[in-house]
Amino acid sequence: MDKLINDFSFGLFFWQFIILLVVVFVLGKFAWKPIVNALEAREEGIADALAAAENAKREMANLKADNEKLLVEARAERDALLKEAREIKDQMIADAKGEAEAQGQKLIAQAKAVIETEKAAAVSELKNQVSSISIEIAEKLLKDQLADKEAQSKLVEKMLDEVKLN
């Protein structure tokens, strides 16, 4: 201890004090602070860049998921549209079929009615013609049979016989 105190040199202490002050303050201003700040800034930059990359990755994943979702949705929509179209088509065919049938039925009924009336007309005309022909034939027959007087008298007689006056 005695030797330590004896070895203590105030001059050296003084210079060390001054030099340490200079190193701490001057170097602090021009080196330590810029260095520490730069290291920190770089670390922050790296951390930020990593975070940004992570974010971008997450966003990409999100985007991909969104795309997939959209694709699934589009596919479902397409399927729904196709199904609807098919239904509409079936409906239309069914409708058309029903309509056509009804139309046909109606046409057939109309035709039947026309046929009926035509038939009736034809029958009545036939009847008329037959009656007129029968009259003509009867006329002609009568003309032929009643050409002479005898025949005529016979007939009258016959008729008279038939009509018995009671």
Add this chain to the structure above:
Amino acid sequence: MVTLKKSLNLLAAVIFTASSVFSYAQTNAQNLEKSIEETEQSVAETLEAAEEANHEHPIVEKTQAQKVQDHITHHLADDYSFVFFSDEAEGKNYGFSLPVILIDNGLKVFMSSEFDYGKKVVEKDGQFYKLYHGKIYKTDAAGTIDYDDTHHPTNEKPLDFSITKNVASLLFTTALIFVMFLGLAKTYKNGANNLPKGFARALEPMVLYVRDEMAIPNIGKDKYRKFMPYLLSVFFLIFLLNLLGLTPLGFNVTGSISVTACLAIFTFIITQFSANKDYWKHIFWMPGVPVPMKIMLAPIEILGALIKPFSLMVRLFANITAGHSVVFGLIAIIFVMKEALGTGGAIGIGFFLSTFLVFLEILVAFLQAFIFTMLSSLFIGMAVAEHEHDEAHH
């Protein structure tokens, strides 16, 4: 602790490669150990003897061990000149002298070469100064030094702000730190994503290390930013000074008590001035304990607050001083054991052991910088911590 692990790996590798040398040297090992012990003993004994002898008979011939001890003591102490080599036989020193700045009835500035390593008395404006055992004393024209009973000089010392070897090393290291980190700061000028190139690239992870391993875990994410300049300054200053102390430049800044005291006082001041109400409350009126205990705990806590920086100061000082002493001691094996092992053997053993130890010291250099910064941030963290929970703990 990645760096630590790596250095441990390195250490393991060194030990592994060295093991073959060990087996070769095993026959000599016991001998060596014994002689090391003997040397240490004799160093201690001769040191005491030398201390006494030195003052009474300054011309007495020094033994080898004494010389080694002197050299180590000299290395550990501060100096007024930067000496790289010295030639004892011719009494020549190779290096350069540094300016001496004294405040003693006005400012007195001169080069330390005027002292001629303590051989001459310097006269400035009617005042006489003498360099004696690494310190400058006021004296008279003849350079008389008076001693007290314990052989300490009683001469008055002038206020000494000299650029000593340690101050010069400190300035050099500071300049190095400025160059290094202003360069690193420049790379971020064009945006934070500019990566540093070259040497600065090695500095950035260390800055991050200080921040992520020391500041944030101890102080907390919200408050650490304010203390980063201090923690970074202290960490790199200590680390670099420790490392450069291992180079052949051979300075011992972090191993001088003045420097570690200054660093510890900084930590102490910062801790006290950034402390919040909770911290003071825990010191003076410990919550959650009975009143008699509160009265008992207050002095203990106050003492604790003072011991913390004291331990910081002594830990760094002692670790570095011990490291330097042992490295020098091992290098000294070359000279002390030249006769016992032969020149080649002594050089080999000394070289091997000191190389091994320098690797250990590189680890210690980092470790002590780490521990000092770590504990500083821990103390600061304790002072700024929020105690939002109930006060039943402690």
